[in-house]
Structures are given as C-alpha cells and as structure tokens.
Amino acid sequence: MFLVTAEEMQNLDKLTIDQVGIPGVVLMENAGLQVVKVIKEILGEVPGKQVAVFAGKGNNGGDGFVIARHLLNMGAEVKVLLNGEPADITGDAKVNLNILQNMGQKIFTINNSNSLNIVKLTLVYTDLIVDAVFGTGFKGAVNDHMGKIISLINESGKPVVAVDIPSGLEANTGQVHGPCIRATHTVTFGLPKLGLTIHPGKEYAGQLHIADISIPPDLVKKQNFNKFLLTKELVAQMLPKRHSQGHKGDYGRVLVVAGSEGLTGAAVLTSTAVLKSGAGLATLAVPRSLHDLMEIKLTEVMTKPLPETEKKTISRDALEEVIALTESADVVALGPGISTEPATAGFVRDLLPELNKPVVIDADGLNALAGNLEVLKKIEAPVVITPHPGEMARLAGIKTEEVQNNRIEVAREFAANWRVNVVLKGAETVIAGVDGSLFVNSTGNPGMATGGSGDVLTGVIAGLIGQGLAPVRAAAAGVFIHGYAGDLGALEKGQAGLLAGDILNLLPKVFRELEGA
Ligand SMILES: NC(=O)C1=CN([C@@H]2O[C@H](COP(=O)(O)OP(=O)(O)OC[C@H]3O[C@@H](n4cnc5c(N)ncnc54)[C@H](O)[C@@H]3O)[C@@H](O)[C@H]2O)[C@@H](O)CC1
Numbered sequence: 171m172f173l174v175t176a177e178e179m180q181n182l183d184k185l186t187i188d189q190v191g192i193p194g195v196v197l198m199e200n201a202g203l204q205v206v207k208v209i210k211e212i213l214g215e216v217p218g219k220q221v222a223v224f225a226g227k228g229n230n231g232g233d234g235f236v237i238a239r240h241l242l243n244m245g246a247e248v249k250v251l252l253n254g255e256p257a258d259i260t261g262d263a264k265v266n267l268n269i270l271q272n273m274g275q276k277i278f279t280i281n282n283s284n285s286l287n288i289v290k291l292t293l294v295y296t297d298l299i300v301d302a303v304f305g306t307g308f309k310g311a312v313n314d315h316m317g318k319i320i321s322l323i324n325e326s327g328k329p330v331v332a333v334d335i336p337s338g339l340e341a342n343t344g345q346v347h348g349p350c351i352r353a354t355h356t357v358t359f360g361l362p363k364l365g366l367t368i369h370p371g372k373e374y375a376g377q378l379h380i381a382d383i384s385i386p387p388d389l390v391k392k393q394n395f396n397k398f399l400l401t402k403e404l405v406a407q408m409l410p411k412r413h414s415q416g417h418k419g420d421y422g423r424v425l426v427v428a429g430s431e432g433l434t435g436a437a438v439l440t441s442t443a444v445l446k447s448g449a450g451l452a453t454l455a456v457p458r459s460l461h462d463l464m465e466i467k468l469t470e471v472m473t474k475p476l477p478e479t480e481k482k483t484i485s486r487d488a489l490e491e492v493i494a495l496t497e498s499a500d501v502v503a504l505g506p507g508i509s510t511e512p513a514t515a516g517f518v519r520d521l522l523p524e525l526n527k528p529v530v531i532d533a534d535g536l537n538a539l540a541g542n543l544e545v546l547k548k549i550e551a552p553v554v555i556t557p558h559p560g561e562m563a564r565l566a567g568i569k570t571e572e573v574q575n576n577r578i579e580v581a582r583e584f585a586a587n588w589r590v591n592v593v594l595k596g597a598e599t600v601i602a603g604v605d606g607s608l609f610v611n612s613t614g615n616p617g618m619a620t621g622g623s624g625d626v627l628t629g630v631i632a633g634l635i636g637q638g639l640a641p642v643r644a645a646a647a648g649v650f651i652h653g654y655a656g657d658l659g660a661l662e663k664g665q666a667g668l669l670a671g672d673i674l675n676l677l678p679k680v681f682r683e684l685e686g687a
C-alpha cells in the first residue's frame with residue numbers, strides 16, 4: 171500500500187478535482203460519509219446518541235460539518251464546536267457550514283478562553299467525539315488554548331474518531347510538537363499519510379481505517395509514489411516464484427561471514443535463516459577454532475574455517491580466503507557475532523572495498539564502520555545495512571534520541587548520503603532505499619528485542635537477495651517476514667518467552683502463508 175505526504179495527498183485531491191472533474195464538495199461529502207460509517211459501527215444505534223464535532227477552519231472542519239449533518243439526519247444529538255468564527259470559513263467547508271446553519275443547527279465557537287466551560291460540559295454528556303480540527307494542512311504545534319481543549323478531550327475517556335489525521339500530528343513525520351488528539355480511531359482519506367504509520371503518530375491514530383473517497387486508482391498509479399506500507403499482499407508479490415525445473419544453484423549461493431568465541435549462536439542463526447528463507451546454498455565462514463563445532467551443529471549449511479586472532483575472532487589474514495569465497499557467492503552476509511576485536515574490525519574494512527557482490531552488513535560489521543564511513547563509498551556492489559537505533563546513532567554521529575525522533579528522515583538521509591540501503595530497526599522498522607524508496611513495516615512486537623533476533627533478520631535478507639530480489643526489496647520483504655514470524659511466535663509463547671530460535675523456526679510457516687496470499 172502506498173504511503174503519502176500531506177503535499178502528495180493534496181496534489182492527488184487537486185488532480186481529482188481539476189482533471190477528473192469530481193468537485194471538491196463531492197470529495198468532502200464522500201469523506202464525511204466514510205467517517206459516519208465508522209461512527210455507526212462504534213455507536214451501534216445512532217438515534218438519541220450525543221456526538222460532539224470539534225471543527226477547524228479548513229477543509230478538515232468541512233468534513234466535520236458533513237459528518238454533523240448526516241448524524242443529525244440519523245437522529246443523533248449533535249453539538250458542533252468551531253475553533254474559529256463562522257465568518258472565517260470559506261470554500262467547500264463554507265458550503266457545508268451554510269447547509270448546517272440552514273438546517274437550524276447552532277454552531278458554538280470555542281476559540282476563546284470563556285469557551286472552556288462549554289467544552290467541559292459537552293464532554294461529560296457526549297457518547298463520541300469527532301476530531302475535525304486540523305487535517306493535512308497542519309504544521310508545527312497547536313496554540314495554548316487549543317492545547318487545553320485537546321487535553322480535555324484526551325482526558326474524557328470517550329471514543330474519539332479523528333478525521334483524516336489526529337489534530338496536532340504532523341502528517342509527514344509522525345511527530346507531535348505539543349498536545350495532540352489521542353484517537354481511538356482514525357479514518358484517513360485516499361491513502362494513509364506517512365505519519366499515521368510510524369512512532370509516535372501511529373499510537374495517536376489508534377485503529378486506522380483507510381477510506382475510499384473516489385480518487386481513481388489509475389490516477390494514483392500514475393503518480394509513481396515510492397513510499398509503501400508493508401502488507402502481506404505487497405510482500406507476497408515481491409517474493410520469487412519457484413519453478414518446476416529449479417536447481418539449488420538457481421536459488422542463490424549465500425556466504426555468511428560470522429561468529430567468534432562466545433558468539434557462535436549468531437553464526438548459526440544467520441546461516442540457518444538464509445536456508446529457511448529459500449536460498450539454495452549457504453556457506454558459513456567462521457574463525458578456525460569454531461569450525462569443528464559448527465560442523466556438528468549445522469547439517470545443511472556448509473562451513474569454512476578462517477585464519478583467526480588469539481582471541482578466536484576472524485583475523486586480517488582471512489582477507490584473501492574470504493575474497494576467494496565471494497567469487498562463487500551471489501551475496502555476502504557480514505558481521506553477526508564477529509566481535510569488536512580491532513583486528514577483526516580491520517578485516518571488515520579491508521574486505522568491503524574488495525567486494526563485487528551485494529553485501530548485508532550487520533551488528534559488529536557496522537560497528538567496524540563507525541567513524542570510518544568513507545569505506546562505504548568504496549564499495550561498488552549494493553549494500554544493505556541493518557542498524558538498530560543505537561548503531562544508527564553511532565554511524566551517523568548523532569544521539570539515539572535524535573534517531574528515534576526522526577526515524578524516516580535519518581534513514582533516508584543516510585541512504586542518500588552514503589549510497590546504502592538502510593534498515594533502521596525498532597518499532598516500525600523503516601527501510602530507506604538508495605533509489606529514494608521508503609518502506610514502513612507493520613509487523614513485529616517488543617518480544618522480538620531478544621538476543622539473536624537481528625541475526626535471523628540478516629539471514630532472511632541475504633537469503634532473499636540470493637534468490638534475485640533487488641537489495642532494497644529483499645530488505646523490505648525480509649523485515650516484514652521476520653516481524654510476522656515474531657508475531658506468530660508471540661501468539662504461541664508470549665512476548666517475554668520469545669527466543670530468536672522461535673522466530674527462525676517459524677519462518678517456513680510465514681513463507682508458506684505468503685505463497686498462498
Ligand atoms: N478537496 C480536498 O482537498 C479535500 C480535503 N479534505 C480534507 O481537508 C483536509 C485538508 O484541509 P486544509 O488544507 O484546508 O487544511 P486543514 O483543514 O488541515 O487545516 C488547515 C488550517 O489550519 C491552519 N494551521 C496549520 N497549522 C496550524 C497550527 N500549528 N496552529 C493553528 N493553525 C494551523 C492553516 O493555516 C489552515 O487554516 C484534509 O485533511 C481532509 O480532511 C477532504 O475533505 C477530502 C477532499
């Protein structure tokens with residue numbers, strides 16, 4: 171599903187009006203009716219119910235007037251509270267305000283401090299609140315007075331249906347810069363706005379409904395939008411199809427360079443995840459001392475011993491052997507459990523410029539790059555990096571908090587500046603492509619913050635690149651699949667007891683579901 175910015179949606183509305191010829195007032199009517207549909211589901215019986223519609227001066231308020239009219243016609247007791255004066259309203263919103271007034275509906279203005287008592291009293295008796303104060307035209311923070319009203323609404327404990335987007339939330343970033351409506355439901359029009367799908371906006375939006383207001387799908391397709399919400403249908407389309415004459419070499423050879431003493435599990439999880447994601451062959455290269463152990467632990471994965479340091483980590487002398495191994499590989503996964511040993515970090519920095527195969531760099535592989543980002547510019551093959559917020563902060567030289575407050579921007583900027591595909595992990599993982607594309611994940615849960623979970627993800631992404639997916643699509647599909655397996659695991663075991671091995675073992679089930687989707 172496409173995700174849009176406020177400007178992209180406004181342009182789409184405009185094209186629908188100007189080129190397709192659907193008048194704005196018709197779009198507004200459709201929008202209002204779609205919200206009424208959701209309200210009916212929440213309220214059950216509408217006649218006799220009390221509904222408070224908080225409206226603003228723009229078109230979001232106009233939608234509010236349409237909603238008020240339909241609910242009145244259905245027998246609800248509706249109170250319209252306008253954050254402004256009726257004389258301020260123009261255009262399509264004015265048309266709908268006039269209709270309400272012609273129907274004899276009183277409009278309460280709430281843009282002055284005397285109005286707080288009206289608001290408080292209304293909230294005591296209302297069964298449901300409609301938030302039509304600000305929509306996609308909103309930027310920055312609400313003023314103090316509106317902030318007080320928003321706080322009263324949030325404290326009321328009543329169901330709140332946000333029209334298009336909760337008032338106070340920025341559509342493009344998902345950021346709030348002051349009080350913001352905490353909706354129980356948000357009915358968004360046409361396409362979901364980016365900010366509704368990502369922290370913290372996602373939490374403010376509550377249950378998200380995507381409502382058709384009759385913007386033609388062909389018009390949407392023509393826009394070449396490059397931001398996506400990852401859904402089962404989208405990921406199922408991305409996955410490679412296996413053909414009847416298939417041979418294991420057709421499904422990719424993946425080289426995993428991983429592990430050190432005490433961190434053998436990372437190597438096992440990554441290389442096994444490669445195979446469980448459908449890749450044909452996986453070779454695991456590990457420090458020599460760990461090799462025999464791996465031969466016992468792993469059956470389907472091939473193994474290669476590498477020169478090691480005294481600390482039983484990969485040594486700089488391993489460079490030539492690893493380069494030789496990459497010759498017969500389609501993709502390399504580098505980093506899980508390799509340790510932060512300086513000689514091993516040096517090996518990573520020596521290896522990367524020599525690679526001519528796509529590479530997924532994770533964990534200690536990324537730590538080797540912090541402060542040495544110029545190495546990224548020397549890699550000719552496509553790169554996927556999979557930092558968690560702390561690793562992203564270290565790489566970008568900023569604070570973790572800055573990363574978390576601006577996840578989309580940080581990932582996109584890093585991808586553009588360093589020409590690497592970025593998987594920024596965390597709640598709502600975002601994937602930013604070198605090509606400017608953006609994917610926001612919709613699967614996963616806090617139970618997945620457990621040792622080894624990231625190693626599994628690295629294996630899935632590398633396994634999918636091995637099968638011919640473009641790196642950014644492999645990253646996006648891999649993130650969704652990994653999260654989905656984690657969600658199934660949490661259903662079975664609960665979040666606290668979820669282990670990376672559970673996620674790994676559920677991968678086949680997820681792939682099977684997606685084959686049928
Ligand atoms: N024809 C269309 O374009 C359609 C628009 N629709 C609705 O229209 C909305 C967009 O309408 P508008 O562009 O009129 O904008 P909004 O209704 O979102 O509100 C914009 C108003 O808020 C003001 N504002 C922005 N930031 C502010 C801040 N921090 N503090 C105080 N005031 C602030 C702006 O100056 C403007 O007056 C959508 O979200 C959707 O609900 C729907 O009716 C569907 C059709």
Ligand SMILES: [K+]
Pocket residue numbers: 230301302303304305332333334335336337
């Ligand atoms: K709103």
